[in-house]
Amino acid sequence: MKPKALILQAHGSNRDFDVMEALTLAGADATGIPLNELRMNKTLLSDFQLLVVPGGFSYADALGAGKLLALDLASYFEEEISAFVYAGKPVIGICNGFQALVKSGILPGEKYKERGKKEASSTLTFNEKGHFECRWVTIKPVSKNCIWTKNLIENITCPIAHGEGNFQTNDLFPLSSFIEQDQIALAYTHTSGSLANGEYPTNPNGSTLDIAGICNPQGNVLGLMPHPENHIRTWQHPRHTRGESSGSGLKLFENGVKYASN
């Protein structure tokens, strides 16, 4: 049976249908459920094997991207999502979804919240260039622990479209254990394969350590700024008219769906 994927549609989600297409193609039975509907029936979440917080501009990014959606996650679904994550089910937050996962503390994970005395020690802040940007990037699957990125060999080519995707940490953040636990899931990379090393526009937003995506220590929750769901067909590739087709984002979703069906 196909694993059931829930796409959480918040007030202002807009890549919900894009990721639905990707998950369907990857073999999931994907359903979009508006946040208000899920609020009415919270136990619904446990019927699903995979959870997606899609891209968009929830609450128009008021007071910081993903912040008010994070508040929703924390105030309405804290128990349900904790149980989902604790059960090891795959969760993915893309772009605005990633921002919400970080700002609600679901990423980088529980431990970090405790260590920082319940105060966030990492964030996604304004791009170094100070404005929104849409361009195609190359990202390298780094983490062998993350169920979404492990065994991915090829780099992924896909667009970014964000103004607040700059991953930054403060002094409270335990960077060395973060790296040790293999929590850097995806990193901005030159087409040649070497890391961006902060170089714009390969690293489009100034993220520390070229971080494009991170996972929790268990490896089942992934958050990333780029949009692999927008590169699942050959004709979406920016150079498809030149015969180029590498770097599909579909494999990432197939990984998640495969894991969910086990």
Added chain:
Amino acid sequence: MSIYKFLVYNNNDPRNAGLLTDAHVLGFQHLQSIVIHDLYFIEGQLPQEGLQQLALKLLTDPVTQSASWMELPAPLSPAETDSVILEVALRPGVTDPVAEQIVRAAHQIGIYGVHRAATGQRFILRFDSSISSSESIRLSTTAISAALLANNVIHHWTIGEITPSFPEELASSGLVEIISIRNLSANELLALSKERRAALDLPEMQAIQNYFIKEQRDPSDVEFETIAQTWSEHCVHKTFKAKVTLDDGQVIDSLIKTYLKSATDKINAPWVISAFIDNAGIIDFDDEFEISFKAETHNHPSAVEPFGGANTGVGGVVRDVLGVSAKPIANTDILCFGPQNLDPKFLPEGVLHPRRIQSGVVAGVQDYGNKIGIPTINGAILYDEGYIANPLVFCGCVGIAPKGLHRKDPQVADRVIVLGGRTGRDGLRGATFSSMTMDAQTGDVSGASVQIGDPITEKGLIDVIIRARDLKLYNDITDCGAGGLSSAVGEMTSTIGCDVDLTQVRLKYPGLAPWEIWLSEAQERMVLAVAPEKISALHKLCETFDTELTDIGEFTGKGRLIVRYGETVVVNMDNEFLHNGIPQRQLKAVIENPSIRLSASKSVPQAVPQAVSQTLLNFLSSPNVASKAHVIRIYDHEVQGGTVVKPLTGVEADAPSDAAVIKPIGTKGMKGIVLSNGINPEYGKRNAYKMTWSVMDEAIRNAVAVGADPERIAVLDNFCWGDPLRPETMGSLVEASRGCHDAALFYGTPFISGKDSLNNEYLGADGLRHAIPPTLLISAIGIIHDVRQAITMDLKEAHNIIYLVGDFSAEQKTVPDVPVSAPQVYRALHQAITSGLIRSAHDLSEGGLAVTAAEMCIGGRLGMDISFESSALFTEVNGCLLVEVTPVNVAAFESQLDNLPYKQIGTVTQNPFFNILESASISVTDLVHAFNNPNHL
């Protein structure tokens, strides 16, 4: 209740550097640094702990920002000697979505003492030692504030600490004024029109007078305003429907009927589903879906408040597409500005600098389009001195809908339902505002005409309406645009009549008079006709998507428009009079001899044969040709996952595509939609008729270049002109309309919708007229049968052959002709594309063949050797493209173009140099550098 002020700051705020650059470009060289802080004002009663919670949990990002707070009034913070503080806040009543979210979220986290909120910004300015006296600091700060940091239309500001103003809580006002009109003389009628900013002329005022003489009473202010809006140029297009008498005695009865609709009727394309009658034009897509397209202008609002003007321009056209029950899937934006490097001392009084207008407009488009989740995939930016006081902002939107679900058939006893945002004093009299010439005071007195959009509320409307459509929950739908409820409800009930109660309309704040409620242009609202038994299902949908639903009355079937305010009837008019009672305008037109001047265009360098290399590089970095990447990249052009040909293309994604291709998500098969545009103000100044042919050709050849089927292209017209009461202006409008008709028939390309924005003139404080160049935008929507066959303009491979396709005329004309063979050439080229014979294609436009070839080299990072007469390298022509063909396909390609004009002119080379035999040799690196470094920025 107390007011608390929160100050949130990040010492490395990336906005600071951009503001400093802007200030320097605008002439404030003495400014050394500028630092921005965000301000939040909270009205309520909060304990110290609540304030702290608010700061930590809501107002700051604890990793990057710090906050401080105080209760107002606070003792003035000690002034630092070398800096000055400027604070800016929104005027009461201006849409402030962040403030609304603060109140909602505060309650969500249990801080119930928050009553109201407002936002603002603090700027800390430091000047160099040349600005040291307190008087010179005050003057400089005031000047920077006016030029860059605040806009009186929506902001109030002060040097030092600002006091926020919340809208005053007034008691509801049922005040209705009766306007004595029956005994007024002709002069008094005109004075009344002017006093109420109604923009009505004498015959129109007399028609109103006669109607109320017949009704044996005087109108209420609500009735008078309703008529003024319904009869405004914006709503009824009276110039395009006027009876025009030409200087040779010829009479044209309505430009729309005679030229635009008639062309569409004569072409009679079976795939046109709806033209000119609905909120957007509709054409066939495939067996399952239809697609709709509409473009609007938002020029006057964008001149006064660029961000809000463009923002609500995008929002407005998206609602047009929703108004035909379609899901919006792509946006286009064509923008015209004054020179970005205009010396501020030449700026007319009361006009914002073109650089500020551009950055505000672009930010407004970005904000709305990105947040609502519609990709912005096609556009253009043009610069001309004629746009200094009157920028043009064309916003287009494409929608898709399953066939047969859009309904336009209200039933008696249906309820009049308003969905979406609440009604405030925003945008009052916008329809008449946009129909008047502006003057130096317009910005001040028309403040209420401008507003800020709320894209997420409109996203909720999309979510509700698409589902309501599929569930067949409504019988009719239209959007609230200019004229607000008066236009939307008035139009929808024009055949059937209605009875509505304004006290039912939900307000942002109390105190609105009935005419204000009825006329308000508050954004993000749609009006639906819903059968009573379906209201509850619609209600449920609205709750799910946080969208408000208000039932304000019913469709009566009595043919009269009845509006009440509680017990009082404030409008009771015959629909027939309201919608058909406007007297046809009688206008005079003089057709001037097309100017024979081949003037040196100020924005475009001229060809100098002796220095081909330098001329080419100058062209590539000239404002109208150079890369627009800095704008394109801040629009999301990938959301919805359907973008096949992107606005920037090639190896490094920095070359300009001719057109965009999208494959809508959820459609079967490989069909796609092609979007392109044609616009040329320079030709508009020279010859309106030939300009029209040129821009039609440009839009069509751009679409064909990426793979559109030339037999399946439809177009929209958007006319932006000066004051049509001047016979010469009217004359060029007649000529342009005639050009639309003739060119449409020539290509077999029908118009499916259109719009006009007239009176784009500015009467400067200097007493001089500042009129825009006659500007016609043609927006094309085409079908590509298989998106995998789409073509981009970047060179693909060394040794391929370059052809010039089309009838190239080396003689530089004032405005180039359209070659007779153009339609056949496009059809043959399309055949060649579908047969897989073309590797790249790029059209010849501004800067001629040399610029086209150079851009193809930039796209492919490959070189090209061509042989071409140097005197014709920069000649501007119509109907021509360069195409790249693989050597093995040369014979097949040439046979496709049998009997049509084409010529082999060169080959693609691995060596990255653009070599023009006996004229020039330029490295691709130099081409890239010139193109990516516009010389005006």
